[in-house]
Amino acid sequence: MSTRWAALPVLLVAVFVTTLDFYVANLAVPSIRADLGADDAAVQLVIAGYGLAYAAGLVVSGRLGDLYGHRRLFAAGLALFTVASAGCGLATGTSVLVAARVAQGVAAALLAPQVLALLGLLYRGAARARAFAWYGTAVGLAGLSGQVIGGLVVAADPMGLGWRACFLVNVPICLAALALTGRLLPRATPSPLPRGLDLGGAALVAGGLVAVVLPLAEGREQGWPGWTWACLAAAPLLLGAFGWRQRRLAARGRVPLLDLGVFREQGFAWGLVAVGLLFGTSAGLSFVLALYLQDGLGLPPLAAAAVCTALNAGFFAASLRPWRFGAPVLVAGLVLVHHAVGAGPLPLGLALLVTGAGMGWLMSPLLSSVLAAVRAERSAAAAGVLGTVQEAGGVLGGTVTGAVFFAALDGGWDAAARAGLAVLVVASLGVLAHSATRRPAHGADRERRAARSSFT
Structure with a gap:
């Protein structure tokens, strides 16, 4: 394996753990609530604080990468994420946990634009399309695996750590990636842009x-x-x-800080709307499932994780072969999940299987097409904006869905779940509208074909 391709797992590990940590806390919410005595607002800040810091820091961290080198910022972000993960796992109270989660978000913001920039530096043509296809798969799998991994870790309760292990598991993984960063990632090249922030x-x-x-x-x-x-x-x-x-x-x-000309690129702004809705749908679904399966249906963490495995399995199987009808399948899957509420874990799992397949067919082609719509000289700005929209969409999706869910909770857990899912169905219709009206930008057809064949 060439050094260039050996670098890809290091970058994808960073993508995976930072995306995973946005979602993994969802399934640990009941345990965190019981252990630390957190109220609903504190619980939402544990989730939203991470994503908010992530989204707010992405644009400036992209510029920092231009100024000081993408590898250097990548290493700094990975080191900070390691320390912040340890802080989450060792938190003695809700305020400490929220602060550590914000620090994790800042670290993730340092990492994300550097990953996209390094992918652009390392790969060209069909290789670049394959790399971004793997990037999209890593993002999607991390988001959907959060429920499963969180449930398995909480249920296994290694060394009596409970929910804390969800964060502490990052430490050895990030240390291993950090050890390989200097050897495998390319050195910084001087920025041609004037210095200044x-x-x-x-x-x-x-x-x-x-x-x-x-x-x-x-x-x-x-x-x-x-x-x-x-x-x-x-x-x-x-x-x-x-x-x-x-x-x-x-x-x-x-x-x-941001080249606003990127928004004038053909199809870019409309594509960002679809990306925000998709990531908001994923985050909102994770939030609803975490609370409904455990607090509503009374399932233990391991059983809740087993139900969520259907979502993950559907995504993984479908992501191996992206399909242009992913958006309709996503809408149909969410409608089925809405109707499966109250019918028991098995019908719910089958509906989640369809939903995961829709996301898997859709994720990589959507991300690749949004970036392919932008000219090379604006690719760095586009990557920063795309990362911001991913995280801001996830934060807003989880927050809005959570607000609707809690507002409907007086009517019972089934009513709350259906209300939250109704929000997600509406959001998925926006993704479907984009899929139906999008015109491929110059070069997008080629990259989409390469991404489709990247796993075959």
Whole structure:
């Protein structure tokens, strides 16, 4: 195996563990709630705090990679993620756990753009399409495996650690990847761009994302006080100010944090909407399943993980051969899951099998086509935006679905699950609309064909 291809597992390990940790905490939520005495708002912050820090830091970390080298930032992110994972596993209270989860999110944000940039540096043509196909599979499998791995770890209770082992397991894996980073990943090349970092822009985009997610996570528990509505009102102003600042910097010949020209690439913005909806659907489904299977149906963690295995199996089998009808299958699967609520674990598992297949057929082609729509000189900006949308979509999907779920909980667990799933069905219809109307950009057909054949 060449050094170039030996580097791929190192990059995919980083992708897998950082994506997994967004979802793995879902199945550990009941155990965390019981052990640390966490209320609903704290539980949502354990989930949302990670994803929010992840999403808020992606754009600036992409620029840092340009300035200081992608391998260097990758190593720094991996080291921080290792330390933060240990902090999660050793947390003595809810506030400590939330803080460690935020640190994990910051580390994941340092990693994600570097992975996409390094994939672009290491691979070209058909090899690049294969690498991104594996990237999409790693992202999807990590998201769907979170339920299974979390359930297995909690049920196994290694050394009496319980839910803590879900985070501590990252430590040896990340240390092994870190040891190989210097040997296998390419050295940094000097950036042709002027040095400098738009800290004001970074603050605006981070503030805008916080202003969206924080009130959604805390609002219901606190009875929607005035500050939650003030934050939601401020969010579009902050994000609008960020856009204005980036245009102004570009007009003055300075390097903005984000090249807004990437949004004018054919099909890119519409593709981002579909990516956000897909990742929001995945996160929302994980949240609903984690609570409904254990607290609603009373299943132990291992049995809940067994039901979720159907989702994972469907994804893995379908991802081996991406199919253009993945979006309709996803919609049909979620509708079946909605109808299977209350019918018992077996019908629910069969419906999840169909849902997982839809996601598996859809994930890699969607990610590849969004990146293929962008010209090479804007690929770094596109990668940063794509990563931000993935994580922001996951945060918002989990948060909105959780808010609807808890709001309907007075009607019982079945009613709450159906309400949350109804949100996901609507989101999947948006993905279907994109699939039905998308026109392949220049080069997208070639990369999609290569991705389809990457596992054969």
